[in-house]
Every structure is written in C-alpha cells, then in structure tokens.
Amino acid sequence: MPEHHKSKRLAGAALAALIVALPGSFAAAQKIAFEHYTLDNGLTVILHEDHRLPRVAVNLWYYVGSKDEPKGRSGFAHLFEHLMFMGTKNVPIGQFDNIMEGAGGSNNATTSSDRTNYFESGPGELLELFLFLEADRMTGLSRAMTLEKLNTQRGVVRNERRQSYENRPYGQLWLEIPALIYPAGHPYHHPVIGSHADLDNAAVSDVIDFFDGFYFPANASLAIAGDFDPEEARTLVKKYFGSIPRRAKITRKKPPAPTIEGVLRKTLTDAVELPLACFVWHSPAFYSEGDADMDIVASALARGKSSRLYRRLVYDKKLAQDVSAYQSSSLLGSKFIIQVFALPGADTKENLERLGAIEREVDAVVAELREGGVTAREIGRARNSTESAFWSALESLEEKADLLNRYLFHFGNPGAIERDLGRYSKVTAYSTSSWAKKVLKPNGRLILHVLPEEKKGGKQ
Template structure:
C-alpha cells in the first residue's frame, strides 16, 4: 500500500511539473480571457444543489455550430462529442442507409488526416473513440487525456470541413462492401435479426422514414455511387446542424479559442428545418409471419403511441415497466413464472418522430411452441387489465429504478456529455434531466391506467410471429399482411458539377498536427517506472 507520504510526494511532483517534463510536454500558448466576438454566449447555467443538473455554458459560432462546455476537473480527462442532427430519418425512399454509411466514411480520413489516422492518433494518445447512428442523429466521440483536447478538435473539425476532399470511389466501394457484410452478419444471419425490419415495414407506409432500418437495404446501396453520398453529406453535415459538446478537465477560455480556430472557418451548410412528427397510424390489425433460423418462436406485438417528448410519455414508460420489467411484473408473473413462456416483457420505444409500445413473448420449443395460445394469453392479460392491477408499491419500485438509471448515467464525464448533447439536439435544452425526473415523480397508478386505456385496448396493432423455417403453422395467427414490393423511384445519377461544394478558408496551417498541451500527458511505461523508483528511494 502506498503511504500518505509517498502520495504527497507524487502529488508534489505532478504539481511542480516534473511528470510533465519527463513526458516532454509543450507549453500552452497564452490564452485570452474572453471568448472572441465570433462566438456568442447563449446561456450559462449553474448546477442546482439537490437536483440532477449539470453546470454548462452554451455558445454559438457565426456558422451556426452550437457549442456546450461543461468543465469538470475531477479527473484529467476530456470527452468530446460531435452530434449531427441527421439519421436514417433524413434519408429518402430508395436511398436508405446513407447516414450509417457516413458513420463508416467519417473514419476513413479527411484532407489533412490520412486513412485510419483518426483511430491511430486517438489510441496512441491513450484515448478511445467511436461513432453511432440511429434514426434521428449521428454522433462521434472521443475520450482522451485532457492535454489532447486541441488534437481532438482539430480531428473533428477536419472531417466536418474537409471530408469530401478525401472521399473517393474506391473508398466508397470498400465501405459499401463493409456495410453490406455488416447487414448480413447482424441482420440477415443473426437469429431474430430481421424482426425489427419487418415490424417497421408493417407499422409505417413505405415512404415513412422509420419504415426502414438504419442499416438500409442492400438494393439501395447497390444503386447509388459516391456522388449520392457526397450530396447527402453536403445537405446535412454542416456546422449549423451540429452540436459540439465538451466535458471534463479543461479551461473554457482556451477551449473556445481552439473551437473558433478550427471550427470557425467552416462554412455554414443549407438551412435545416425540424422534421414533422409522424406517429404511425394503422388502418387495421396486421398479422405478419416471418421464418428464421431459430428454435424458439417469438411473438412481437406493437401499438403506435405518440412521439419523443410528448406529454404523458412517462406514464406509457411506466406502464411498460409494470407490465414487463422484472420478476414482479405482470407478464413475468402470468407467463414466465407459470412456465407458459420462456421470456416475456414490454417496453416503450421512442424516437423523434414516432413512438411505439411493444410486448414480446418467447415460446418454449421443448414444450408447446405454438404461438397461438400465447397470443391469446397476452391479449387476455392486456384486454382485461384493471385499475387495481397497477400495484402502487411495484409502481414506486419501477419509478425508483428508472430514476436511478437516469442519475447513475451522470456518474461519468461521458454520461454527462451524452446527456447534454442529446437534449440540445432534440429539445434545444441541454440540461432537462430534472424536468424528466419531476414528471416521473408525478406518475400514479391512475395516470398509468389512463395511458393504457389511451393506447392499448381496442387499438389497431401489428402482431409479428417469428417462427423456425418450415414451421409456419406455429404462427399466432394466419398472416393478413406482407411487406409490399418496393417501387423504387428511377435513379438519376448526380454529376459532380451539380454538387454544391463548400470550401474552407483557413488563416493557419491546418496540416500541422497539434501537440499535447497542458499539465497532463500520457507517460511511457519506462517514465512511470522511473518516477516510482525515485519516489520509493526517498
């Protein structure tokens, strides 16, 4: 065990800069006290004592980039998130999968960053990175030692402003094959992998952006070329459609100076309007059956509800937990505990444009695998739900669990940054967790039952049976709906001359990779060993 004396000695070494000196850290340039006029402070919000809140400052650059800064000096790390308000919902029929495709392309180098160099620079700096795409947004994020912040901002700004200069037909074709392989591996050849694609096709009309999955259709990827991809980037990946969020150990003034330097020259993209809310509307009950390489048949039932952020969503969320979350839930007690099913549950899946309530149940193939009696059981439970079935004590339990999940997500710098970035992107309100928790605290058995009455009984639904291949007789009901053939619009090639390129005009040498700044540096193992040897000899 390290003695208090040794701890003090190490702390003193760091304090006087010996650790940094061993790592050959460069000295930071003198910084300005105030942000440059090109960056406008929109709001500065302190943390509220006793509340689940995050202190932050929100700015906007002249090009429309929204910036959120949330310093936290508890650990020598920073987490950087760039969220673009574009996902598969911004695609058009016949050109699905573009947003996810770009998640791949954004890691293939930009004008001043070579192929695979983004990964290499971050990992060599001791950091981690990734990107994710869903229906409504795409984000890229890095966690690095705090002295690497400038390098991360340089990297992210280069792919925002200079990506297309490194995009080629060869890279496009390589990544297209990668995406097609990903679809085959994670969807087509994975048990139950196409279940959600089939459900989306039944819930929504073919021109609804939620009718296809983020991965897209292979035939759509095969019918486009690199200029289609460039056009998608030019339409949606401008700074005015992005949120840059930084949390962790950094100084705001220095961060703002770097942000203005690297992101400020990037031209504004086309204006982006909010997409209209489009909850699903079903004209009738729809029964579907799909065959898969599985042993245990699965039944998935979906009811349209509303959209993300709608009033009353907390009641539907708690209805799902009361019905299908944990061993004390209604579905578990009546189906799993009684050995009528292997598994059963419920959840409320929400996205920006539409939400749906789902119930699932898995049959036991070692007993009776027929989904028909399970469907009758599930619908009997749901149609016969009474106010007294919403147990107040269990409701309090699941409310507490939901609150704890939300609060625990803020324990890490990454969790805080993710919360701020997401809420800014979708609500223009970075720190709204306490608002959600306040709504959650007002949920009662009566409000949960009213939500149930609004969306479940006598409402149209989709019931999807997933059965083993060649076992159509195990379906819950005879199929009344099948995915209609896709009538794709004619594909017109986009000429390079038709692309409205945006060019960045810098006043500095962007090809120069920023060096580590500040007082923290990733140390080589021999340096660390040398430091500890020196201390232990004292």
C-alpha cells in the first residue's frame, strides 16, 4: 500500500522497496559516499556529494508515525504532514509553497506507520532556502497554530480519507486490516489516515502537544544530497538548526509480537466489478531476518505472468483476472499479503463459490512452496528483474537522500547498502521454504472477501 502523500505530486517510490536482490559485485559497486555527524542538540546530519548536476535534495525524517499516536489521537502524524505547510510567524500561511516554487524548487511529504519525511529539491543555490524553511517550521509551527489552520487541514484530511479509502474501490480493505490483525493497544492497530472521530475531536492544544512531543532535533535526521560545498553545508546546518534547544531522545518499548489465532474471516461489499480475495499473514519486520526471504517468496508467487499463482489462477484454472503478492514491511513487524481479483460471477452465490475455489488453489500453491521453497531460477529471476530499477533509482538525488535516512533509521548507519543487499545473496531454496513454513501457515491468517454490491433484482 502506498504511503500517504501531499497531493501536489507523488513522492518518489521507496528505493528499498525496489530491492529484491542484486549480485554481490553490483552491491559492492554502489557504495554511497557520505559524511555523518550529530549536532549538539541531537540532530543527525548526513551529507552526500553528487556534482553531476547543479541540483540539491534535502530530506528530513521525523521519527514519528501513526504508531506513536496515543489513544484518541489517530491520524495526527498524517495531519501534521498537512499542517507543516500552514505557515509560521516568519513564513505566513500559504507562503511556504510560494517561496519554494517561486525560486524553482519543489517539495512534498509522506507519512507511514513508522516515520514522517519532508523533502525538497531544486537548483543547488536553494540549499540555504531549504534549510531555513525546514528549521523555521521545526521551531515555529506550534507557536503559530490556530483553530482556523487546524480546521482547514482537518477537513482536507477527512476528505482524503473519504476519497482514498471510503469511496475508492476496495479502499475499505485497508481501513479494516489493521484492527483485525493487531490487538487493541498495539501501535499498528489503527490506519495511518486515522479516524473521523479522532480528527474531529482534536483541539488546538492536542495538536500543539503532539508536535512538541515529537518534532525536535534529537527525534529527526537530515540528509542533504547533491551539488554543494560540504563546508558551506555544515555552516548552514549549524546556522539554522544549531540553536534549536536540545531535548532527550524518545525511548520506546517494543510491543509483543502479534499473533492470529486460527483463521479470521470477514466479508465486505463495495461498489466494484470484480470480487476480491485478500490473504494476510504476520511476517518479519523490515530488514530483520526473514524479510528478504519473504520478498523473494512474494516474487515467486505473483511477480509476472510466469509466477506460480498467476499461472494457476489466471491461465490454468481461469478463476482470476489478476493476482499480486508482496511483503509490506514495517519497523515493528510486517504483513505478507496476497490479493486475487476474481473473474465476476452472475450473482453473489457464484462469486462466493469462485472465491472459495480461489482459496483452495492459493492454499495448494502456497503449500507446494512451503515444502519445496523457491527455485534457483525464481531467485535469479527476482534478482535480475530489479537490478535495472535499482540502478535507475540510485541516479535520483531524492532517492539517495531518502535511502541514507532510511538506513540510519533502521540500521543506525547510513552506509548500510551492502548490508541491505547482502541479505538477498543469502536467500536459498531451503531458507525460503523455512520462512514460508513459519509465516504462511494455513492457520494464523486473515482472509478478507470483497463482493460487488448487488443491484436491484439480486443481480450485480
């Protein structure tokens, strides 16, 4: 599922999500040179020089996502993705984008369950402007918060929930899954977008408290990539961020690993043409042991028309129109998801029969993989098919800046590219079989059906 993003333009695809596996020699050749240091107030800074084009990218990660929202405050991290553009004393409402775009730059933001990032790119001479604007809202946003601003963005976010989930085909699915597979009190129990009730009940004081609790230097990291002088960059970072007061880092307790007892089932109806079967399992956390293996398993099951599930369900059995499988990875644990869009039946009864047949075929294919693992050919195909995409992504300053922040967040080291890619070189038929047996159990999963709404007369 894509992360939430501002509507101006789609945020660049997460580089790590493109990596399935690459040969060791390729990984070794793709080291990203960087300088890494920490200001006295706790802000971690990463500098990467790339002088091929006169451009610069700034990428600021705040270590706050929907998992950090207290009860009754769901959606606040994503709400701040919008509020951060509502102005400060120095940069009044509406001027952030005007100043940015008037100078030839662009900006955006994304929110996930684990973090929020804000990023800018443009001509190299805009580096000082980018740093001023980011530091200004880190220090001045809460002091300039008003009920009018909150109401404006509250309305925008609630409308986004309607458009992106409630009124979007199959969108209900992504609102239902978190509460079904994570227990109450777990940080992932609610969706990133939050609930209407929590957003509607938010007061200005609630918003200010949330901002002051998470948006400060020691809970953030700043990556700069592109055509800049490193000494000048260090001077500018200190100029704009160095005087922000130091606060202690946030300590978080890791929740117990969630489990699903038996098989959870739920059926939804929606204004859609095709019935959908969705299978969800808990799986290893992002970058943890087994995460790479499950990426390869997903590729073998449903990446391309020669994949196992596509061949079985679309070609051989003619039950489905399309199928996908992926490892949706997050810090505290991931979800392994298989989605099958069935060919439509004449009525609800026929659709349910077809979804039942699809479930039996999915179970059979997954059982075969659990026992035999992924073949060497499938592993090789997964590696080769993503090498060009990975290479292309490394050409982007924005992607490199985000990748450096991502590695720092997950590994504690921005230079973890070889460690990351090295995980995939260790994947074997045996390891994929072992992890598939641990993750893709017949029990311990959620099965969701989405049925087309019945029209008058009982027909669809």
